[in-house]
Amino acid sequence: MVFDFDFFISILPGLMGGLLITLKATAGGYLIAVAVGLLLAMAGRSKLSFIRWFCKVYVTVMRCTPMLVQLYVAYYILPRVGLRFDALLTGILALGLYTGAYMSEVFRAGIDSVSQGQWEASKALGLKPRVIWFKVILPQVMPVIFLPMGNYLIGMFKETPLLAAITVLDLMGTASDIAGQTYKYTEPYTAVALILLSVSIITSIALRLFRNSAFRWTRVA
Amino acid sequence: MNISDLFPQLLAGAAVTAQISALAAIMAFVLSFLIAFGNLSSWCVVRWLSTAYVEIFRGTSALVQLFYFFYILPVFGITLPPMTTGVLCLGLNLAAYGSEVVRGAIESISQGQREAGHALGMRPWMTTWLIVIPQAMSIIWPSFGNLLVELVKTSSLVSLIALTDLTFAGVNLVITTGRIFEVWGSVLVLYFAMCFPLSLFAAWLERRATRFRTARA
Numbered sequence: 001m002v003f004d005f006d007f008f009i010s011i012l013p014g015l016m017g018g019l020l021i022t023l024k025a026t027a028g029g030y031l032i033a034v035a036v037g038l039l040l041a042m043a044g045r046s047k048l049s050f051i052r053w054f055c056k057v058y059v060t061v062m063r064c065t066p067m068l069v070q071l072y073v074a075y076y077i078l079p080r081v082g083l084r085f086d087a088l089l090t091g092i093l094a095l096g097l098y099t100g101a102y103m104s105e106v107f108r109a110g111i112d113s114v115s116q117g118q119w120e121a122s123k124a125l126g127l128k129p130r131v132i133w134f135k136v137i138l139p140q141v142m143p144v145i146f147l148p149m150g151n152y153l154i155g156m157f158k159e160t161p162l163l164a165a166i167t168v169l170d171l172m173g174t175a176s177d178i179a180g181q182t183y184k185y186t187e188p189y190t191a192v193a194l195i196l197l198s199v200s201i202i203t204s205i206a207l208r209l210f211r212n213s214a215f216r217w218t219r220v221a
Numbered sequence: 222m223n224i225s226d227l228f229p230q231l232l233a234g235a236a237v238t239a240q241i242s243a244l245a246a247i248m249a250f251v252l253s254f255l256i257a258f259g260n261l262s263s264w265c266v267v268r269w270l271s272t273a274y275v276e277i278f279r280g281t282s283a284l285v286q287l288f289y290f291f292y293i294l295p296v297f298g299i300t301l302p303p304m305t306t307g308v309l310c311l312g313l314n315l316a317a318y319g320s321e322v323v324r325g326a327i328e329s330i331s332q333g334q335r336e337a338g339h340a341l342g343m344r345p346w347m348t349t350w351l352i353v354i355p356q357a358m359s360i361i362w363p364s365f366g367n368l369l370v371e372l373v374k375t376s377s378l379v380s381l382i383a384l385t386d387l388t389f390a391g392v393n394l395v396i397t398t399g400r401i402f403e404v405w406g407s408v409l410v411l412y413f414a415m416c417f418p419l420s421l422f423a424a425w426l427e428r429r430a431t432r433f434r435t436a437r438a
Contacts, residue, residue: 002296064370064416065409066377069388072395073405080401158282165381172284185292189285197280 008187011178015191018174019199025092025170026157032096033156034149037103041111042133044104055104062101068162070094075166091163099156106148110141143215150207154200161192171195227394227407234390235411241307241386242373248312249372250365253319260324271320278317284378286310291382307379315372322364326357359430366423370416377412387411 044055062070074094075087085093114137122132161172169177175188259271278286290310294301301309330353338348380389391408395401 060417060420061413064374064420065412066374066388068377068380069391069405069408069412072388072392073409076395076401077405158280161282161284162378164284176288179292185288186296189289189293193281193285193289196282196285197277200280201276 003186003190004184007182007184008191011175011188011191014178015171015174015188015195018169018171019195021088021168022157022160022163022170022172025088025095025160025163025168026153028092029095029099029156029160030153032093033099033103033152036097036100037107040100040104041107044108045111059101059104062098067094067098067159068165070098071162071166087166087168088163091160091166091168095156095159095163099152099159103149103152106145106152107141110145111137113144114140143211146211146215147207150204150211153207154203157200157203158196161196227398227400227404230390230394231387231404231407231411234385234387235415237385238373238376238387238412239415241304241311241379241384242369242376244308245311245315245376246369246372248308249315249319249368252312252316253323253365256316256320257323257327260320261327275317275320278314279321283311283314283375284381286314287378287382303379303382303384306382307376307384311372311376311379314375315368318368318371319365322361322368323357326360326364327353329360330356363423363427363430366419366426370419370423373416373419374412 040055040059043051046052071091071094074090078085078090118136118140119132122136127136160170163170164173164176167173171192175192178188179185256271256274259267260275262268262271287307287310290301290306291303294306334352334356335348338352339345343351376386377388380386380392383389385393387408391404394404398404
């Protein structure tokens with residue numbers, strides 16, 4: 001028997017525990033990524049050239065090295081310099097800092113799409129920079145970048161299996177554990193593939209529906 | 222042991238990374254077009270199959286696919302060498318993303334171009350190859366450039382199926398020498414040295430492809 005259906009069913013509860021860790025990692029990593037991305041995009045428009053330069057270097061370095069190697073670096077080097085986190089937290093930080101670099105490009109493009117007149121009008125009204133960013137510019141950016149941001153959420157969800165490489169018992173880690181103990185590989189990995197596929201398809205549909213109802217008032221197609 | 226002793230192993234690893242990436246890129250390039258044409262085909266079975274292919278390979282992560290190929294194909298009696306598994310898997314994965322680029326580019330070419338070709342008495346395949354594809358390529362090349370950078374980075378996953386690529390060499394050297402700062406530092410630098418020129422190349426392709434459009438904006 002190549003595919004043992006009873007075994008497949010019996011490992012599902014264990015994998016759900018792993019899925020919970022995966023979802024936690026995705027949620028935590030995504031929050032960090034949004035914060036980092038927004039910060040980088042805002043700092044990238046700074047008047048000070050060394051801040052702009054720093055943002056550029058950060059984004060380039062993060063985008064030109066593999067996530068897996070960054071994970072190893074975070075996992076092996078941070079404890080040596082006195083920063084001790086458990087594997088999951090290390091993974092969440094690495095995921096967030098990596099995806100943040102990509103997210104900053106999304107924000108940057110979104111901010112660029114807001115017409116220059118909005119900045120000028122805000123300045124003419126004497127609004128403070130904080131008010132300009134959070135009450136004028138970003139509310140106009142949101143509908144434009146909602147779907148790309150959602151795609152990065154799904155993309156990040158699919159990156160989380162990498163955390164298994166630094167011993168996190170997420171969905172993938174749990175599946176590898178089961179496979180290692182039972183020498184049955186087909187069922188655990190098939191389950192992981194099906195779970196990843198269904199969660200990402202459902203999320204993608206949900207994001208589309210939400211976008212259509214939440215941003216009805218905008219002209220974004 | 223000083224840092225120069227690390228380099229033979231790391232450079233050998235980098236060569237494997239480059240080799241895997243190059244082979245997978247060639248495979249993905251060809252497959253991208255095939256799948257995109259499948260997606261735009263007038264036969265619904267072909268359309269469904271290629272849509273299913275794209276959804277499955279984009280909806281599950283590359284790591285899962287790699288493990289699937291490495292651990293599960295042998296169960297069905299298909300035993301491939303690790304190198305072939307890595308190239309095959311990365312190529313198939315990238316092709317799913319590449320085919321969406323090709324499909325988007327082909328769909329963005331105005332229908333009028335096809336109609337004009339038809340009106341001139343060209344056969345459908347002639348319109349496709351002589352009219353549509355050459356125009357679509359200016360959109361396709363920059364995106365393929367970016368995908369190539371992603372491919373080199375994703376190729377680091379093959380270290381998890383024990384292929385001796387750059388990441389694997391790093392993990393190995395950390396275990397044997399314990400010099401974590403030097404090893405991981407060098408690994409990062411080597412990946413950067415491969416990906417950064419590629420990303421500059423992609424940016425150049427993008428500028429070149431859009432040079433005649435910026436004048437209007």
